[in-house]
Amino acid sequence: MMCGSCSNENAFKNIFIAYQRRLRGDIDFTLEEKISCLMNQPPGCPKLSILSFLNGFHGRTLGSLSTTHSKYIHKIDVPSFDWPVAHFPQYKYPLDEHERENSDEDNKCLEEVEDLVVQYEKKGAPVAGIIVEPIQSEGGDNEASNYFFQGLQKIAKKYNAYFLIDEVQTGGGPTGKFWCHEYFNLETPPDVVTFSKKMQLGGYFHSSEMTPRQPFRVFNTWMGDPGKLIVLESIIRIIKEQKLLDNVVTTGHRLKSGLLQLENEFPHLINSTRGRGTFLAINATNEKLRDDILKRLKAKGVQSGGCGAQTIRLRPALIFQEHHADIFLDIFRQVLKQS
Amino acid sequence: MMCGSCSNENAFKNIFIAYQRRLRGDIDFTLEEKISCLMNQPPGCPKLSILSFLNGFHGRTLGSLSTTHSKYIHKIDVPSFDWPVAHFPQYKYPLDEHERENSDEDNKCLEEVEDLVVQYEKKGAPVAGIIVEPIQSEGGDNEASNYFFQGLQKIAKKYNAYFLIDEVQTGGGPTGKFWCHEYFNLETPPDVVTFSKKMQLGGYFHSSEMTPRQPFRVFNTWMGDPGKLIVLESIIRIIKEQKLLDNVVTTGHRLKSGLLQLENEFPHLINSTRGRGTFLAINATNEKLRDDILKRLKAKGVQSGGCGAQTIRLRPALIFQEHHADIFLDIFRQVLKQS
Numbered sequence: 128m129m130c131g132s133c134s135n136e137n138a139f140k141n142i143f144i145a146y147q148r149r150l151r152g153d154i155d156f157t158l159e160e161k162i163s164c165l166m167n168q169p170p171g172c173p174k175l176s177i178l179s180f181l182n183g184f185h186g187r188t189l190g191s192l193s194t195t196h197s198k199y200i201h202k203i204d205v206p207s208f209d210w211p212v213a214h215f216p217q218y219k220y221p222l223d224e225h226e227r228e229n230s231d232e233d234n235k236c237l238e239e240v241e242d243l244v245v246q247y248e249k250k251g252a253p254v255a256g257i258i259v260e261p262i263q264s265e266g267g268d269n270e271a272s273n274y275f276f277q278g279l280q281k282i283a284k285k286y287n288a289y290f291l292i293d294e295v296q297t298g299g300g301p302t303g304k305f306w307c308h309e310y311f312n313l314e315t316p317p318d319v320v321t322f323s324k325k326m327q328l329g330g331y332f333h334s335s336e337m338t339p340r341q342p343f344r345v346f347n348t349w350m351g352d353p354g355k356l357i358v359l360e361s362i363i364r365i366i367k368e369q370k371l372l373d374n375v376v377t378t379g380h381r382l383k384s385g386l387l388q389l390e391n392e393f394p395h396l397i398n399s400t401r402g403r404g405t406f407l408a409i410n411a412t413n414e415k416l417r418d419d420i421l422k423r424l425k426a427k428g429v430q431s432g433g434c435g436a437q438t439i440r441l442r443p444a445l446i447f448q449e450h451h452a453d454i455f456l457d458i459f460r461q462v463l464k465q466s
Numbered sequence: 467m468m469c470g471s472c473s474n475e476n477a478f479k480n481i482f483i484a485y486q487r488r489l490r491g492d493i494d495f496t497l498e499e500k501i502s503c504l505m506n507q508p509p510g511c512p513k514l515s516i517l518s519f520l521n522g523f524h525g526r527t528l529g530s531l532s533t534t535h536s537k538y539i540h541k542i543d544v545p546s547f548d549w550p551v552a553h554f555p556q557y558k559y560p561l562d563e564h565e566r567e568n569s570d571e572d573n574k575c576l577e578e579v580e581d582l583v584v585q586y587e588k589k590g591a592p593v594a595g596i597i598v599e600p601i602q603s604e605g606g607d608n609e610a611s612n613y614f615f616q617g618l619q620k621i622a623k624k625y626n627a628y629f630l631i632d633e634v635q636t637g638g639g640p641t642g643k644f645w646c647h648e649y650f651n652l653e654t655p656p657d658v659v660t661f662s663k664k665m666q667l668g669g670y671f672h673s674s675e676m677t678p679r680q681p682f683r684v685f686n687t688w689m690g691d692p693g694k695l696i697v698l699e700s701i702i703r704i705i706k707e708q709k710l711l712d713n714v715v716t717t718g719h720r721l722k723s724g725l726l727q728l729e730n731e732f733p734h735l736i737n738s739t740r741g742r743g744t745f746l747a748i749n750a751t752n753e754k755l756r757d758d759i760l761k762r763l764k765a766k767g768v769q770s771g772g773c774g775a776q777t778i779r780l781r782p783a784l785i786f787q788e789h790h791a792d793i794f795l796d797i798f799r800q801v802l803k804q805s
Contacts, residue, residue, distance in 0.1 A: 130688035136527040147543040161538040172546035188475040189529025199500040204486040207511035349469035
């Protein structure tokens with residue numbers, strides 16, 4: 128695998144293969160399966176689905192695009208698998224002032240997921256897997272509670288679906304853990320974790336139960352650039368030697384506190400500070416203001432980015448330290464004062 | 467794009483985008499399209515299809531896998547788009563002794579393609595594109611006549627489908643032309659040509675009419691390894707300087723003549739020599755014999771490969787010369803004598 132999109136595509140295939148093996152048992156394929164699959168038809172190509180979330184982003188090839196739902200321009204005019212799409216929690220901020228509403232939001236979203244799983248089973252396209260980002264990145268840096276992710280895993284287990292956490296954006300350290308889902312106190316590890324970007328090359332971990340019994344079922348003759356593994360080894364060594372995850376936690380705390388303080392100073396301009404480690408975001412009160420802030424930050428030498436409709440996202444490198452955070456917060460304050 | 471699979475996936479997207487624009491005209495998307503596509507539903511995600519061929523291979527991600535039909539192990543258990551699959555011509559050899567039968571085979575296959583296009587239009591999943599390899603490689607090194615490819619292009623034009631030639635295996639010189647389809651005397655260039663492998667990185671050419679009018683519709687944030695372009699530039703420079711395509715033609719002629727002579731010497735063992743340039747193949751009379759020949763060639767220092775059910779395929783480098791062909795033919799004769 129190379130990019131995040133390929134990683135998810137291959138993870139889906141692995142999920143479908145494991146799902147069918149659980150149904151079939153360890154017996155050979157039927158002749159009907161072998162023949163029908165060559166013509167794109169069931170039973171060889173079964174009608175299975177992957178459940179995903181509105182505002183999620185998992186790639187742009189035709190399989191992964193069927194689980195991407197952040198912007199219409201990514202999807203319009205392109206045929207899609209008819210796979211179920213659930214709402215991802217939309218929290219009110221600050222979190223500690225909206226505990227009840229946000230908890231209701233979690234439960235509403237979890238109920239919808241379970242309803243969709245039941246509905247797609249009935250319509251003959253059972254949900255073989257659930258894919259979710261630990262923080263919806265492209266879709267607006269939307270975070271969800273540990274309770275929500277634990278609930279998702281419970282539903283996946285209840286209906287024999289595999290639970291796939293897409294760490295293409297969050298993996299590699301920016302949240303303060305190597306994998307963001309380590310925060311979630313899941314009962315068991317997720318069945319699949321996909322990665323790319325900071326990991327230099329794409330791929331996925333999966334539970335050993337999911338290993339296909341036959342060779343060459345998840346395969347690509349184009350082996351990408353295996354030399355990137357050497358680069359990755361060095362990166363991981365440096366992360367450990369320099370305790371960069373600890374640095375991310377410390378810096379992230381300083382950065383988040385500073386953003387919350389700016390929210391209090393400029394409540395008419397910004398709100399909803401959120402995220403983990405230095406993987407942080409804040410909303411502007413409207414899209415025009417957001418774009419304006421990004422431009423002014425850039426003019427003062429700060430490269431930041433937008434996501435979702437009105438969000439500013441911060442993605443500093445793992446070596447970003449507290450005094451860098453202070454420089455950024457100072458410039459951000461200047462920009463807000465002039466807005 | 468990186469691998470052949472990604473190249474085809476993105477080419478499909480480009481085809482769907484262009485197909486819908488021809489229907490819609492240069493007007494904005496409707497609100498219904500924008501909203502429905504986020505939920506994987508028409509009209510935003512229209513039911514369009516790509517027609518492909520039995521024994522074709524175009525990749526293993528979920529979109530390109532729906533056009534791959536060479537071995538069941540690639541496809542079984544994986545959901546597929548319900549896209550049409552036509553038969554690719556299966557010729558009788560030697561070609562000059564079976565002109566009438568092979569021409570009938572061409573016409574039968576072309577008629578089936580046209581029937582499928584009409585049928586899928588009727589069932590509400592119009593064929594937006596036809597994808598074909600110039601020589602079906604993974605599926606058994608099956609070649610087809612210029613007449614067949616010209617006929618395919620005519621059908622594509624008649625039904626407003628785009629004509630995509632997948633040169634992932636054949637591109638880059640091994641057939642004696644840089645692109646194999648240069649042999650076909652097509653009325654106009656194909657709408658899309660995809661490539662990867664020898665080209666160091668994946669991608670595609672398309673007609674200027676197909677350029678999406680909006681940015682970021684065919685896009686990937688993971689930019690692969692653009693440094694490979696520098697490698698590719700050097701490769702192309704060497705191909706030109708050393709006239710390697712001429713070398714492939716000369717060597718290919720010597721190699722093919724030699725294979726035909728071996729066919730005559732060992733008609734009970736091998737037959738059906740075919741291919742262009744040094745991109746050549748020959749059948750063994752059964753699969754066991756084929757595997758046996760491959761093993762014995764290897765024991766004598768010749769690395770060759772199998773494809774299809776009983777085919778030996780030759781894929782020498784572009785610098786393979788006539789005297790190398792003679793060495794190979796000599797070893798192949800020794801192996802056949804012992805079979």
